[in-house]
Amino acid sequence: MSPGPTPVPNFALAAMADSVRYHRGPAFSEIMSRCRELLPPLFGTKQEVLIFSGSGTLAMEGAISNFFNPGEEVIAVNSGKFGARWADQARVYGLKVHEIYVERGKTVDLAEIEKLMSPNIRGLLIHASETSTGARHDVKGASEIAHRQPNCLVAVDAVTALAVYSVPTDEWGIDIIVGGSQKGFMLPPGLSFGSCSPRAWEKAQSVKNVRYYMDWRKERKAAEKNTGAFTSPVTLIGGLRSVLEYFNKVGVDSIYQKNWKLCFASRAALKKMGATLLVENDIHVSPACTAFMIDEKFNAKAFPSIYSMTLAGGQDELKGKIVRVGHLGYMDAWDVLNQLIAIGRLFEKAGRKIDFGAVVETYMAIVESEEDFTPADLK
Numbered sequence: 580m581s582p583g584p585t586p587v588p589n590f591a592l593a594a595m596a597d598s599v600r601y602h603r604g605p606a607f608s609e610i611m612s613r614c615r616e617l618l619p620p621l622f623g624t625k626q627e628v629l630i631f632s633g634s635g636t637l638a639m640e641g642a643i644s645n646f647f648n649p650g651e652e653v654i655a656v657n658s659g660k661f662g663a664r665w666a667d668q669a670r671v672y673g674l675k676v677h678e679i680y681v682e683r684g685k686t687v688d689l690a691e692i693e694k695l696m697s698p699n700i701r702g703l704l705i706h707a708s709e710t711s712t713g714a715r716h717d718v719k720g721a722s723e724i725a726h727r728q729p730n731c732l733v734a735v736d737a738v739t740a741l742a743v744y745s746v747p748t749d750e751w752g753i754d755i756i757v758g759g760s761q762k763g764f765m766l767p768p769g770l771s772f773g774s775c776s777p778r779a780w781e782k783a784q785s786v787k788n789v790r791y792y793m794d795w796r797k798e799r800k801a802a803e804k805n806t807g808a809f810t811s812p813v814t815l816i817g818g819l820r821s822v823l824e825y826f827n828k829v830g831v832d833s834i835y836q837k838n839w840k841l842c843f844a845s846r847a848a849l850k851k852m853g854a855t856l857l858v859e860n861d862i863h864v865s866p867a868c869t870a871f872m873i874d875e876k877f878n879a880k881a882f883p884s885i886y887s888m889t890l891a892g893g894q895d896e897l898k899g900k901i902v903r904v905g906h907l908g909y910m911d912a913w914d915v916l917n918q919l920i921a922i923g924r925l926f927e928k929a930g931r932k933i934d935f936g937a938v939v940e941t942y943m944a945i946v947e948s949e950e951d952f953t954p955a956d957l958k
């Protein structure tokens with residue numbers, strides 16, 4: 580029940596139990612071809628979506644090494660563990676990073692981006708969903724600011740946004756977007772994704788970094804032949820095809836709406852328990868997870884030991900201070916309710932009086948409602 584890896588549905592497990600295909604043979608080509616057809620609409624792009632053998636951090640690193648030269652200046656939004664990671668990766672590749680530190684649980688103030696933006700800035704690194712806090716940034720607004728400059732590429736980490744809520748890559752002017760398999764894609768860890776705009780591709784031709792395995796140009800050439808540049812993770816890609824077919828069948832909008840509903844139902848239930856939410860403002864939430872504050876009386880260790888449940892705690896400076904409820908991927912209303920009941924029990928053991936009937940009532944009122952809980956700026 581953590582915000583990734585998320586549970587894997589049986590149909591995807593069954594697809595991955597199929598025979599291991601030869602990565603240059605026709606059976607695998609057919610799988611790749613279907614993934615190449617179904618991925619771009621999910622990303623809201625007309626561009627190729629590349630599939631990499633490695634976790635999200637690899638795609639994040641590729642987004643730096645393939646599109647930015649050492650010495651170039653970028654703005655990096657650091658609103659949590661993953662924003663901090665991207666800024667670090669950029670520094671490792673010799674970029675000059677103007678970092679915007681965002682208080683944990685808050686969203687970036689676009690005026691801060693505007694203040695640092697100049698014709699010298701070659702990139703903006705931002706997250707569509709910062710999983711370590713459960714906050715969402717206004718990527719569309721940030722992208723508009725960046726595109727007022729002639730040469731600023733907008734790079735978006737959408738590891739817990741893709742297949743979780745709608746991120747229309749082309750419409751928002753995103754130049755480079757990355758994702759990972761173990762979140763909204765409901766697959767085991769091991770795959771990551773990357774897509775980029777024509778102007779980002781053009782820049783990639785002149786970037787001077789040494790690249791061998793993580794060369795997006797090589798992967799694109801291979802993808803055009805329905806294969807990978809090296810030996811593809813054929814089993815995971817078989818699983819990917821099954822998940823993409825599922826999204827296609829049920830309509831991905833229904834999944835986004837489910838996630839928003841579970842997010843706001845969780846927030847309401849946690850507030851009913853008297854919990855303090857890390858992301859206070861409803862406008863700033865990501866539907867990937869909801870974080871709430873804990874103190875030393877809250878025994879988070881009981882999740883695995885007493886309730887046989889995996890809930891994620893805080894990372895880095897939030898370690899020991901928060902618990903995160905996952906509501907993305909293959910989780911339904913009952914999975915999330917189980918987490919909330921266990922949380923309520925632990926609040927009770929810590930001395931707080933919980934009216935479980937009222938909590939369930941509050942939660943179910945949202946789950947059963949016909950209302951669309953998608954935030955206004957995303958409709």
Ligand SMILES: Cc1ncc(COP(=O)(O)O)c(C=O)c1O
Pocket residue numbers: 583634635636637661706708709710711736737738739759768
């Ligand atoms: C927003 C975000 N970015 C990047 C990553 C890193 O991805 P991975 O752990 O797959 O390398 C994660 C993983 O949780 C994430 O949530």
